[in-house]
Amino acid sequence: MPRERFKTLTEQMFYILLCLNRECRGAEILETVRTLTDGRVSIGSGTLYDLLEQFLAEGMIEETKTEGRRRSYRITEKGRLMLEREYRRIRHQAEDYDRLFGKGEPL
Amino acid sequence: MSKVKRVFANFSFYDHSAIEKKLEQMAANGWMIRNAGSLFWTYEKIQPQSLRFAVTYFPSASEFDPYPSDKQLEKEALCAQDGWRLVLRWDAMQVFCTDREDAVPIETDPIPQVENIHRTMKKKLLTGQLFTLAVILWYLYLQISQLRDNPVDYLSSTSHLFAAPVWLLLLFVVCLEIGTYFRWWHKAEQAAEEGIFLPVRANLWLSWGTVALAVVFLLLSFLDSDTPLPLLACIVLLLGGISFLANRLMGWMKKKGIPRTVNLAVSCACILVLFLAGIGGIAAAAVNGWLPITHDSRPTGTYEWNGHSFDIYSDTLPLSVEALTGLEARWSKQARQQESPLLFYGEYRQAPLYTEDVGSYDLQYEIIDVKIPALYPFIQESLINARQDEVHDDIVFTDHYESIDPGPWNAQAAYQRHWSDSVLDEYLVCWETRLVKITFYWTPTQEQIEAAAAILQP
Numbered sequence: 047m048p049r050e051r052f053k054t055l056t057e058q059m060f061y062i063l064l065c066l067n068r069e070c071r072g073a074e075i076l077e078t079v080r081t082l083t084d085g086r087v088s089i090g091s092g093t094l095y096d097l098l099e100q101f102l103a104e105g106m107i108e109e110t111k112t113e114g115r116r117r118s119y120r121i122t123e124k125g126r127l128m129l130e131r132e133y134r135r136i137r138h139q140a141e142d143y144d145r146l147f148g149k150g151e152p153l
Numbered sequence: 154m155s156k157v158k159r160v161f162a163n164f165s166f167y168d169h170s171a172i173e174k175k176l177e178q179m180a181a182n183g184w185m186i187r188n189a190g191s192l193f194w195t196y197e198k199i200q201p202q203s204l205r206f207a208v209t210y211f212p213s214a215s216e217f218d219p220y221p222s223d224k225q226l227e228k229e230a231l232c233a234q235d236g237w238r239l240v241l242r243w244d245a246m247q248v249f250c251t252d253r254e255d256a257v258p259i260e261t262d263p264i265p266q267v268e269n270i271h272r273t274m275k276k277k278l279l280t281g282q283l284f285t286l287a288v289i290l291w292y293l294y295l296q297i298s299q300l301r302d303n304p305v306d307y308l309s310s311t312s313h314l315f316a317a318p319v320w321l322l323l324l325f326v327v328c329l330e331i332g333t334y335f336r337w338w339h340k341a342e343q344a345a346e347e348g349i350f351l352p353v354r355a356n357l358w359l360s361w362g363t364v365a366l367a368v369v370f371l372l373l374s375f376l377d378s379d380t381p382l383p384l385l386a387c388i389v390l391l392l393g394g395i396s397f398l399a400n401r402l403m404g405w406m407k408k409k410g411i412p413r414t415v416n417l418a419v420s421c422a423c424i425l426v427l428f429l430a431g432i433g434g435i436a437a438a439a440v441n442g443w444l445p446i447t448h449d450s451r452p453t454g455t456y457e458w459n460g461h462s463f464d465i466y467s468d469t470l471p472l473s474v475e476a477l478t479g480l481e482a483r484w485s486k487q488a489r490q491q492e493s494p495l496l497f498y499g500e501y502r503q504a505p506l507y508t509e510d511v512g513s514y515d516l517q518y519e520i521i522d523v524k525i526p527a528l529y530p531f532i533q534e535s536l537i538n539a540r541q542d543e544v545h546d547d548i549v550f551t552d553h554y555e556s557i558d559p560g561p562w563n564a565q566a567a568y569q570r571h572w573s574d575s576v577l578d579e580y581l582v583c584w585e586t587r588l589v590k591i592t593f594y595w596t597p598t599q600e601q602i603e604a605a606a607a608i609l610q611p
């Protein structure tokens with residue numbers, strides 16, 4: 047069965063919300079994610095647009111500024127809680143790994 | 154050499170991978186997409202190039218939009234900043250291309266991608282395919298009602314017999330497309346959870362093959378139709394003309410910047426008005442005799458009686474009043490026949506002209522030849538059951554056939570109609586492969602019945 051919407055986040059959802067810790071425009075998000083992950087994670091422009099629209103509809107982010115067709119966004123409290131929950135989930139996974147296999151190799 | 158090429162679009166609207174692959178092949182061969190349509194896509198000549206294409210969907214966009222919404226432009230601008238050039242907008246679909254090998258794909262997360270496609274397809278499927286499905290089901294219901302109410306007329310009409318498979322095949326195609334889509338969507342949602350975009354596996358050749366078969370049946374129904382060719386040509390021209398004009402009107406309103414809702418409403422109203430006007434025109438032409446609407450026989454003359462004009466028909470009848478009675482008079486004789494691989498049906502009427510003083514010597518009969526023995530009981534039963542007693546306020550209105558001695562008819566079975574308190578001179582006679590319903594407007598003698606039987610029996 048498909049999961050409940052945004053109950054867990056995909057990697058790309060996670061990084062978009064992470065970038066919106068500060069006010070960002072769409073193109074800035076694409077660039078920030080690439081830089082932040084050293085190019086490991088790339089978000090397509092269509093995917094970014096669709097996810098921003100979905101986050102807006104769910105109240106996870108808000109529009110802060112509109113300049114022509116360029117909109118800026120920032121994470122909301124609801125989005126932050128979602129991001130934290132996802133962070134804790136990933137942490138738990140990492141801790142479980144460490145418990146079974148010992149400390150992992152440094153990334 | 155032509156600089157423009159039209160190519161049959163053999164892919165589903167939501168199969169973006171197949172579309173992208175096709176566009177990349179065409180570009181490599183020196184053809185760039187210029188226009189998209191339901192059946193054919195138009196390409197223009199370019200230098201052969203190695204390009205990457207990406208197809209995306211904007212669910213709220215429509216064919217009726219005069220221009221893209223701000224949000225759609227925002228998305229397109231975002232794609233442009235990432236190195237993707239917009240080459241085509243068609244309905245809710247946008248096509249981009251890039252010559253950059255390292256450009257990040259426009260869609261990188263299958264979850265929003267599948268959701269986006271589903272929102273787009275829901276609008277298209279629900280408004281298009283489901284409407285078509287409703288029309289087909291309604292038409293099939295009408296066909297079944299017609300078969301139930303008058304099986305002889307239905308089964309002896311080739312156009313009816315060939316039209317039924319047309320609608321059944323179209324029903325199959327629509328169900329196949331809806332089923333294929335929802336099956337893909339259901340699986341694609343699950344695959345997206347694993348981070349995989351499930352490729353579309355639509356069996357389009359099955360759909361096109363079925364449509365081609367439906368067209369063959371449609372042509373067969375036209376070729377052997379009871380409807381004259383001029384009428385069929387008028388109907389085809391009317392439908393084609395309406396489609397062409399509505400399409401032109403829609404395009405013109407788009408160019409003029411007319412809002413989507415107005416464009417949609419005006420286009421629908423235009424189709425309705427043109428359709429009603431066209432049908433009205435055809436009906437008027439038929440009433441005035443400019444356009445024959447059936448293959449029924451034409452009058453060979455007219456006569457006046459009591460200040461009114463009446464038509465005279467001179468068709469050949471297998472059984473005539475003269476053959477039974479020896480009466481000499483001027484008659485009007487009318488015949489109508491239709492035949493299918495299942496049944497032959499002939500309807501015959503003979504009546505003296507009103508100017509003749511020979512009494513009530515009208516004769517009406519129907520001959521039904523059943524070519525498939527298995528159909529015989531069904532046809533016989535439907536003819537017998539066509540007459541049923543009715544009860545209103547505890548009063549029984551008699552109207553039914555009662556079995557009589559088939560001996561004088563030299564038949565397997567014979568029935569006579571009882572109506573109200575009387576027994577009519579109306580018979581249903583059943584031979585091995587033929588059924589005849591005959592109404593005498595006088596009471597025939599035993600010899601006349603035997604003479605009629607000798608002529609009518611197969």
